[in-house]
Amino acid sequence: MTSTPRNQGDVLSLEKVSKAYGPVQAVVDFSLALAPGEIMALVGPSGCGKSTVLRLIAGLERPDRGRIRFGEWVVADPNTGVWVPPEKRRVGLMFQEYALFPHMTVAQNVAFGLMKWPREEREKRVQEMLELVHLAHLAHRYPHELSGGEQQRVALARALAPNPQVLLLDEPFSNLDPGLREQVRSEIRELLRRLGITTLFVTHDQEEALFMGDRVAVMHAGRLEQVGTPEEVFHRPETRFVAEFFGPTAFIAGRVTVRGLETELGFLPQRVPLPEGTRVEVLVRPDDLRVEPDEAGSGHIVQRVFQGMHHLYHVRLPSGRIVHVMSEHAASYPLQSRVRVVLDPGHDLSCFLEGRRVVEEPAVATASMPA
């Protein structure tokens, strides 16, 4: 339980939740907590179990083990037999395919979750919600008469109308075409911020996760790899998987010495709190490296990707490893040409031992720091 700090203020928390479908472990010992008003992005490759987490929270699946709480209210706990059905949980859920009721108008769709409200309040609330998403003029249309973007806004209004304590979004932008997506993304982010609603949204798009989330939770093979701010998960990935998930990366072999790190691409003057001689893997991102044309260079270019602002070179090193190097668009080197790869990060690089990041500043070091 130590891995789950219980914070009294959490709106939603999952504690060591597991769920299997037959022999397939979809979610394993998954713990996560959302603070009030926070937007959490749950990101991972397809099939990593992130949608199952959403379904577990919504009550569309029952966990095999673990506990799910909304504040202090336990909604699922197989150990005590507690299980609250989805209709009692007060969550909002927006689907990838929107799932609007095709036989109801926009207004009826939004009103669906308000059936216990008095009529007048219900009508007022529907109006209010439709205005919020700028759809008041389409209240009496049917879903099939709306564009994809409009349908999505109806789905959002419908999910928000009953004042859910948590809003869950399942790949909310994947059905929109790329041009519209950017715009809708920032609109919705703005809206959720303004309403201050606690949101968990699932995506497979790492860029979207970094843009939308106050915090990002990275999931892999049913397990939580890391939770942190976008900057943290990008710059200080806890695991190799997280590092590789956010953009092109390479790992080079390194050996710990007294003064720093000995690597295939030269010496790095950074201290690693490990015994001398330990072999580690060093994460290098394309912008940590530079290529210089050199006939006697040890690397040669195996692939070149033009990305507009710059070139991305794939360079094969003598060890057989391939590193990605970013280079200004002006400089263009032909395939197969010999180059020298210069390691020039300007900051400490993350080192990994057995797939996990080596923490630079151990707890002892922090304690001994001058106040």
Place this chain on the structure above:
Amino acid sequence: MLSISWAWVRRWVHQAGSTRMGLDAWAVMAWVLAGLVLLPLLVVVRLALNPDPEVLAHLWRTRLPEMLGNTLVLMAGVGTGTFLLGTGLAWLVTAHRFPGREFFDWALILPMAVPSYVLAYSFMVLFDYAGPVQQVLRAWFGPQVGLPSIRSGAGAVLVMTLTLYPYVYLLARAAFHEHASATFDLARTLGANRIRAFWQVVLPMARPSLVAGLSLVLMETLTEVGTVRFFNFPTLSDGIFRVWHGFMQRDAAVHLAVLLLAFALVALLVERRLRGRARYVQETHSQWGIAREPLTGYRGLLATAFSAAVLFAGFLLPVAQLVVWSWKQLAGSGVALWGPVYARYVRNTWMLAGLAAVFAVLSAVVLAYGVRLRATRWMRLAARMATLGYAVPGAVIGVGVLLTLSAADHALNTWTRAWWGTTAGLLFTGSLLGLTYAYVVRFMAVAYSSVEASLEKISSSMDAAARILGASPGRVLWRVHLPLMRVGLLTAALLVFVDVMKELPITLLLRPFGYETLALWVWQDVSESLWENAALPALTIVVAGLVPVVVLLRSSTHRRSRS
């Protein structure tokens, strides 16, 4: 200790809800329905476990060998006939071009609207020694010329082949359309001629569909009583009635029912086996249309003439004859005479068919929705049990339901006598409720497949969205699913309605005393050789039978236009 075991129990119940039998209301309802369907069948099966050797010996000495032989002959004959006719016609219209192809493509389904006993009745009159066909033949070729009697095994095979081949035709046609076209053309580019490509590629690929169609035909053959009675070709189904009504030997009838059920189960198992092995059909709906071979000259005419002959014999001829006779019956003072009678019979029939349709659709909705909520093995099993009736011959269901109801009446009367010293009489046996019950057992599968299909079209995210917005499962069904399923529910109700209108064996066994329906009218007047009097109800049944044909046609053209 107590607290631990209590936690364990709660945990078990919690898991039971998700993975085991499912202890919620929907599961309970599904199992109650499955139980109600299985009960009459189990009552019959229970007798198979301790048969009375004396009764069996008596049956064996008397008519059983003949019935068994006739049943086998009929199954073999109708099976072969419908297979050849249905597959052949389907291949003719999908892979060839000939005059009238587009028309025959759909019109060849029409004979489905004519129940076998109506066609039998029609043929009996037309091809009888004194009938118009033989009269014409004698007038042209002399008095010694004649046809073999239609009232024979061969005649029964002919009649039932003509009314039942559409099952094979429909499924074969769909299979040829959807799966065979691209592979057929591919086989031809690999050097196979049309005939080899058909035998080696198209036919094997269509096998699951053909087997499915054929098994439906065999089930209909086993359940048929009208044709075999009219043609005096006693089978097991017919035997059950003769024994039950004729000599009041209920034990013997039940033994026959057990035998008949065994036949049906064998047919069902053969189907499962043959179909289960062939799952390699590709599900791609290719845009590729089959290259239709033009049939020119006499070959084209032959194709047209053959299709026309089948349509004529299986549909146009009997309908024309029924129309003429009905007209004669109603001409002059006929309307005044027959009108009130007809109205009463129609009202009775519709009442029954309506009741059965409503109950069958309601049960089907409960089952299908239960499976949707909890797609566990147990729920699927319950649904499968509850829809078993389609494979069980009507006479077996009739006998089973009768035994069940009389047992219920007996129990009730014992109880009332004990408490009030008086008997309640036969409350269930011979009541509309009992008859409806038997219909629902028999036709639940018809309603279920239609309801299930329309439920499956609704994305499961609809359920999730509605549940999360605070609606209970029942409310989701009411507010979201039922409105979206309107067409499917209506179709299901219509199909059951029409099936009940046509139904004979169950109606014969279970009707309330003096209660008359259109099918019974046909049965009685034909049995008493009052040919012309039976035309009006028979025509009504055929017209009603057109409804499902139209439904089928619309769904198949709809599918085609979408692809």
